[in-house]
Amino acid sequence: MDARVAVFAPSPQLTITIEDLDGEPDVHLHAGGQGFWQSRMIAALGVEAVVCATFGGETGRVLRTLLEGEHIDLKAREVAARNGAYVHDRRDGSRDEMVEMLPEALSRHELDDVYESALVEGIRAGTAVLSGPSDDRVLPHDTYFRLTSDLAGNGCRVIVDLAGDRLAEAVRGGPHVVKVSHEELGEEELPKLIQKAKEIASSCVHGVVVSRAGEPALALLEDQLYLVRMPQLEAVDTRGAGDSMTAGISAGLALGMSLTDAVKLGAAAGAVNVTRHGLGSGGGEAVRELGKRVELEPIEE
Template identity: 50%
Template sequence: MSDGRVMVFAPAPQLTVTIEQHHDEPELHVHPGGQGIWQTRMITLLGAHVTLCTTAGGEVGRVLAPLLDALPGVTMRMVMREHGSGWYVHDRRSGKREEIAERPGTPLSRHELDELYNLALAEGLRAGIAILSGPAKPSVIKPDVYGRLAADLRANGCRVIADLCGRYLAAVLESGLSVVKISHEELIADGLAADGSTRELITALIRLHDDGAEMALVSRADEGALALIEDEIYAVGLPRLTPAEHRGAGDSMTAGVAATLAHGGTLSDAVRTGAAAGALNVTRHGLGTGHVDAVRVLTERVRLTPIRKAT
């Protein structure tokens, strides 16, 4: 059992630069970003400790590395790279997100991958719970790395949570997973569901379970999630909140699941906390952010309603 720690595998973080409008003046925000970073923020807010296995390199990496080191409640296990980390610049002064420019970063070299893999394996086994987060672009790291890491962690008693899709999800399902979280848009894009109907998504959840996921969770924007827990499928009733930023809700959901399991909670508790964290995140502009008391209050309002048996 985990002792309140989670290893987050984030092989390709990004430097995020966002321009926003505050009253009559523009504001510049510079942060570390990417799926694993946003998950890390929420996990630590919920009281679990994160060991972050990640990389940084090049001119961008010289800016990114100290920002990563400054993340509170995080033990950093970083591989310094020869070449550049990824980045993006977004303009949100109009109230909408406009992409100005973006680079995913250069692919990890063989030596960098070997070093990162060893760090993630050791720290995942030490923590007992691991999240495998995906890269912004598939050019940076190949899916087979995820498949090997999931297999090695699982074979040695670590609970593995995957927030992946496409070839990355297929690679880790072959190894078996404790939890898989995916959005309904990703299921449709992967050909696992014909549309976003409850019937199609239930069929996809069962398939994910049959393919190797002990628990499967699909987010559906503001419609509420669906969860397969111990051969029962549930509708996850979410609190109604006014959104400020839709992005990041799924990552916060994954983080809530991981933090709860790290503290010894049940799968049902994990889904409820994850749903609350995701719902709260959409009320904020910062991704992977929120207040722990608000998450706890909202968790009490999340309802799991049985729909049908998975078998």
């Protein structure tokens, strides 16, 4: 069977970005949101991304049209709750948020349907990524406990990249890999981050990867600690690097890589992403080549 990853993307976003083109405004409309950005990188790495998502309102209709041109297998549920959207101005080289429209909450039946879709597709694929919406009101936090537990209990490797209560609920369900930032853990010192990673790993987690901004990521893989070292690249836009790292790890596992090799691929995917303007973007060939240069340096305690 071909390599596949199911992506739970409960409420994608419509993104509108204004760039500068020879002194004139250049407006770009794209599908966005954490789950979609992850699925884009998964597909770039040669793995089929099966995206389970909801679409509602005017923003939802536009998103569906935009997604028709993407290389993903979309499992769409039409809902009454409208999708969110934002407008960013990048004409001066930085990313300035002009406006954001938050998504609406899913009804109980709408949530049941997208949950069921993610459960079925995750079990079929054997690997699943659970992403979050842009606002907490879209779905209850305990959805992530239930879905993680249900998928893991049926032989699916679950990778989560979440924050706050969503992260806590997913960890309680026993995912395969957790990717988290040092900001989310509220620590900067390496010894304290190691302790936090061990606490997460105690919930039957095989791997914990902690991104640390410009510092080498920390990885706790099957009880072995590593620093993830890779060549430095000049950053154009650091936003979305973490999502690309998560996507690379999940794609590597779906391709049959060891956990250590999958983390190397994820680190390379995150690094390539920062050299580009598009979130979740990067060529598979570039990621694989850079992955050869990623080193996992063991940490001895």
